[in-house]
Amino acid sequence: MGYHPRVLRPISMLAVLGLLLPGCTGSRSTDDRAPKRGAAAFAAPRPDPSLALLRRAKGGPAIQKMSLPKTAGAWTRPDGPKRIDESTIFSYMDGAGEMYVGYRFDHLDVYEYTAPGRDSILVELYWMRSSDDGFGLLSNDWGGQAVVLGASEDIHGLPGATSRAVSDEPVPTSRALYGAGLLRLWSDDLYARVLAGRETPESREQVWALGRAIVAGRPVAARPALLRVLPERIGETFRLRRDRVWFLRSHLVLNSAYFLSSQNILDLSLACEAAIAAYDAVRSGPTSRADSDARRPVPTPGQTARPHLLVIRYPDAATARRAFEHFLGAYLPEARVPTPGAAAAAQRIEHGWVGFRLQSQTLIVALDAPDEAAANTLVETAARNAGPGGGR
C-alpha cells in the first residue's frame, strides 16, 4: 500500500514554517481589523462567493425581527440595536468574527441593557441563514448548565430531574447553556449570547428572562440531519462523546475542534456541511444507554488522542471528488486512491490510522483510530448511516 510515511522523508515542520515567509498571501480578504479604540480606516472584505450564491438562491438576505422587552428587571435597553454585518463584524470583535462568518452569518443585532449601579447585560443576536448554522455555533462548546427556556423544547437533564429525553441525533439535547453569567442559546436560525457584565442572582434571573423572551414564539427546529451519520458506537470498544460533536462548514472552525491543517485541504466552504465527533474507549459492562451515559469514558491506554470521525457533505459528487483528492495529496500522499465506489481504505500514519471513504457527495474520514479495524469500522458504519446517496 504505497510508501511507508517515514520513507518519504517528510519536510521538517520548521522548514514548512520557513515556507510561510514571503510569497504566502493566503486566501483571506485583505481588510484591516481595527480595534474598538484608536481604529484606523480599513477596507471592506471581499464577499465570500459561496455566500453570494446562497443569497441569490434564497432570494436575498432574510429579514429577521425580534422584539426584546424594553426592560429586564432593573435593566433597560436602547430603542434599537446596534447592527453588525459581515463588513463590520471584525471591527466589533476582531478575529472572533471569523467564527461567525465561518457559518452562514447574516447579521448581528447588539443590545446593551443598562441599569444604574449595576454592570450591563449584553444581548447579541446572531442571525444566521439557516437553523443548522445556529446549531453549529452552539455546538462549538457543549459546556455549561443546560437550561430550558421554552415550553416546547426537549426535556433535558436538569439537576434533580427524574427523566431525560434522548434525541435521535448524537448530541446533547440542550438548546441553551449557561455558565458564569453567560447564556448561549440556539433557536432556529438564531444563535444568541446574553452576557451579564457581573454575575449576581439578580443578573442571572434577568439573563434567563431575556433568554426566554428571545425564544418565545419561535419554532423549535430540528438538528442537522447530517449528525445522524455519526455512529454512537464502534462495536463495543468506542463510544461517541456527545459533548464533543461539532457541526461546521469552515476549516477554521474544524481546526478549533481538531487541528488538521493550516490550510483548507478539505475544500470546506459555506456550501458544505460537516460534522466531527470524538470517541472514547469504554470498558465492557452495562449496556443500557442510561448506564453508559453515567459512566465516564476513558481514553484508550497508550493512545495520545481520541479517535475522531469527520463527515463532510459537499454540494455535489464532483466537488466531493476534488476535495477528496486534495485531502489525499496534502495529508496522505502515500495512500493509494481507491477506485470510485470501492470499499473504505485505511492508512497507517504517525499517530494511528486514518480511514477514508468517498461516497457520492459525502467524504468520511476516521482520524486517530488505534488500528485498521477501528478505522474501517468507523468509516463503514458512517457510510451505512449515510446511505448510498451519501447524504439525506
Add this chain to the structure above:
Amino acid sequence: MSKPVTRRDFMRESAGTAAAALGASLFGLDHLDAIARQAPRQARSATVTLVRDRNALTASHEVDPTVLARMLSDLVVRVTGERTPRAAWLSLVKPSDVVGIVPTGHLNPTHGELFEAVRRSLIDAGVPAQNIVNANGGIEKARVCTALVALPALKAHWLTGIGTVLKNYILFSGGPSRYHDENNARLGEIWNLPGVKGKTRLVLVDGLRPLCDKGPQVDPRYLWDYNGLIAGVDPVAVETIALRIILEKRQALRGEPWPLSPPPLCVAAADTVYGLGTSRMNEIKLNAAGWTEGLLVGP
C-alpha cells in the same frame, strides 16, 4: 500557495521524544518545545519574572491599585536587577524617550489600572507625561515612539492558539486579518518591521484575570483570577511562559490534557524563523515570586 502545516508534521517532529512516549497532550508545550529544539541555532537564555499577589483582585474581580503598584515595582526590580523601581525603569528607557505603551485594547483588554500604573511609574522615573503614549493602533503610532512597552492581556485565541505577546503588535502590520489562518505563524515578522524593530524595552503581560479558552470573545467560564504579572525582555520567552500557564489551567479545568487547537505556531516560529527570542523551556529561567497557590508553572 505554500505547503500546509498539518497535524502529521507535529507528530513527526516529536516522534520518539519523551513527550510522545509519555502520551503528552497533543500540541502541548512539550510538543512545541520538541519542535523548537530541532532548529539549528546558537543557544540562548532568557529570564521571565512572574509576580503574584492574592489580593491583587477583590472578590468581585476589581483591581486593587495599591497592591498592583506594589507588584509592578517588585516586578521591574526583579526583571532588571536594579535596586529601585526608578532605577529599573531608567535601565529600560531614557527620560528623553517617547515611550509607547501597547495594551490590548479590546475584548478582555489590558486592565486600565495596569496601564495607568505603568504610566505613573515611567513618570516617576523621569519620563515626561506628554512623552508617554498609548501606542495601540497602526504603524504610525509605533513610528513616533523611540521605546515600546508591550502590555498585552493574557488570553487564548481561537484562531492562533494564544493571543498575547506576539499578537500584541498585530495592528502595526496594517492588515491584521492577514495573520488569521495559517499566517499566524508569521506574527513574529511584525516585531521586525521598520519602526518597530528593536524598540521593545519590556514585555509585561497582564495575567490578573486571564482567559484560557474561546478568546478573543469573552466567555466568563474561562476567566480566572490568576492575580499575576509576567515580564521579561525576551518576548518569545515571556509568551512561552504565558502559554504554559494557559495550558496548565486548561488541564486543571478538565482534569485531562486540553491542548490548544489550533496549536500556536507563532511561538516556535518567532524563535526559529524570526529570531525574536527563545521558546525552549530549557533555555528559560522562571523567577516566580509572591502568591504560590494556583501557580501552574514552576522554576
